[in-house]
Amino acid sequence: MSPSSHGRWFRERVAPFCRPSLAFFCAWWVAVAGSYALTADSSSSHVGGFASFPASHGNRIVREGTELVGVVGHFRLAGDRIAFFAAEGNARYLVLENLNLQRIGQAIVDDPTLMQWRVSGLLTEFRGNNYLLVRSAVVESGPAVEEQVVR
Numbered sequence: 001m002s003p004s005s006h007g008r009w010f011r012e013r014v015a016p017f018c019r020p021s022l023a024f025f026c027a028w029w030v031a032v033a034g035s036y037a038l039t040a041d042s043s044s045s046h047v048g049g050f051a052s053f054p055a056s057h058g059n060r061i062v063r064e065g066t067e068l069v070g071v072v073g074h075f076r077l078a079g080d081r082i083a084f085f086a087a088e089g090n091a092r093y094l095v096l097e098n099l100n101l102q103r104i105g106q107a108i109v110d111d112p113t114l115m116q117w118r119v120s121g122l123l124t125e126f127r128g129n130n131y132l133l134v135r136s137a138v139v140e141s142g143p144a145v146e147e148q149v150v151r
Contacts, residue, residue: 064125071119072140075104084119084132093132100134116140
């Protein structure tokens with residue numbers, strides 16, 4: 001069999017069976033890789049991972065760069081992270097680390113009772129979840145009603 005006739009034989013006899021198998025294999029690989037990615041995220045050290053802690057506004061994602069201005073809510077320790085829970089609606093966000101969060105975290109450690117904060121910041125988006133970069137936070141109410149301003 002010459003090289004050119006071998007190519008024709010392959011195209012006529014083998015290739016028609018390979019195309020559906022290749023398509024099935026590709027679809028299977030995408031499904032397996034996608035489920036592995038979700039499993040890897042949910043076992044991470046982040047507050048229950050992406051799958052079990054949807055940091056979103058209700059159940060919808062807010063566009064990257066959206067500003068939060070004067071939103072009242074509270075902060076809670078969530079594993080090795082801190083989360084902000086808005087008083088109105090169902091919004092909750094993992095808070096991105098910066099100096100403001102360090103100060104908020106210290107206030108939470110110093111007085112672990114639930115305090116209401118008025119927060120302003122920037123929302124970011126990553127892997128279908130929103131995160132909050134705090135720009136300022138003021139204690140609205142709590143057991144120690146002294147005005148704690150974080151800027």
